[in-house]
Amino acid sequence: MDTGGQSVVLPSSTLSSLSISLHPLPILNISEHLTRLRLQKNTSLPFVLGALLGTQNGREVEIVNTFEVAAEQGERVDHGSFNVRREQYKQVFPSLEFIGWYTVASHPTSRHIALHEQFSTYCSNPLLLILQPIHTPGINVTPGHLPIKAYEPTIEIRDRSSRSVYIEASFTVETGEAERIAVDTTARGGERGTSLESHLQTQRAAVNMLHDRILVLVNYVKDVLSGSTAKDHATIRSLAALVASLPASDSQGFRDEFETEYEDVQLTAYLSTLTKSASILNDIVDKHNVLHSSGKEERPAGSFISGRRRGIHGRGFGGPGDWDRMH
Numbered sequence: 001m002d003t004g005g006q007s008v009v010l011p012s013s014t015l016s017s018l019s020i021s022l023h024p025l026p027i028l029n030i031s032e033h034l035t036r037l038r039l040q041k042n043t044s045l046p047f048v049l050g051a052l053l054g055t056q057n058g059r060e061v062e063i064v065n066t067f068e069v070a071a072e073q074g075e076r077v078d079h080g081s082f083n084v085r086r087e088q089y090k091q092v093f094p095s096l097e098f099i100g101w102y103t104v105a106s107h108p109t110s111r112h113i114a115l116h117e118q119f120s121t122y123c124s125n126p127l128l129l130i131l132q133p134i135h136t137p138g139i140n141v142t143p144g145h146l147p148i149k150a151y152e153p154t155i156e157i158r159d160r161s162s163r164s165v166y167i168e169a170s171f172t173v174e175t176g177e178a179e180r181i182a183v184d185t186t187a188r189g190g191e192r193g194t195s196l197e198s199h200l201q202t203q204r205a206a207v208n209m210l211h212d213r214i215l216v217l218v219n220y221v222k223d224v225l226s227g228s229t230a231k232d233h234a235t236i237r238s239l240a241a242l243v244a245s246l247p248a249s250d251s252q253g254f255r256d257e258f259e260t261e262y263e264d265v266q267l268t269a270y271l272s273t274l275t276k277s278a279s280i281l282n283d284i285v286d287k288h289n290v291l292h293s294s295g296k297e298e299r300p301a302g303s304f305i306s307g308r309r310r311g312i313h314g315r316g317f318g319g320p321g322d323w324d325r326m327h
Contacts, residue, residue, distance in 0.1 A: 016152045052127060107149075112128060
């Protein structure tokens, strides 16, 4: 089929009837693939190639996962490696099929048509997902939108000749609860975010904000007393009311409650230390018993009997009764 030097994408007036649902995991995988190759090859736009896994029911397509595809020299797909990876994913995700491939570019070209023909042996109509990296010369991405475009391959017949072309297809990002948690964790830079940690961070931010505002009030009172700031009676009355509403922290009831809570915390810490020490001691005793038992099994029959007699009559250390009493 002739591709020619003209555009391989049909005008925007031609719409695709595909309904594509894109999950966050493929987006993260493609972005990570591009970033890693950029660092490895020290180039802003390396050759990125991968496969799309998902399900298709009629004109409804769902892209769930991806895997990288090795390429030989001349941008040819390594079919041996591709088949191995596809079978491995098929064993883990039996419901997912190969439905297309992805790359990084500004728009499809005849170069992508050649790759499309290589993937056509595994899927009758493989989709193309293109990542358009931001801040790359020749690529304009609308702010507030994902730099990703999906294309459906088709055949254009013109002047009694046919050629492979692409139709841009719209897509929606579909996510589940587990994927939302994973994306939120990734967005925080891989921090080990837990509900307790999030709560403590919120409390810390609130305390810092309260501290800053109290400093503003203290500085205002100091400036008023020094005469560098004009006195505002309404503000001073508000400050006096605020101070009067605070609980008295030097009362005997407050001190008693504080000391009680402090003693409870210290007692809890001591109990935790004692429990840990007792556990360590039990481990040592168990190991000694195991060693002592193995030693008795290796002794000759006569020495075992004499040793047992010493433990009973002479109360020699090391008899079974001594360790039983220790427990």
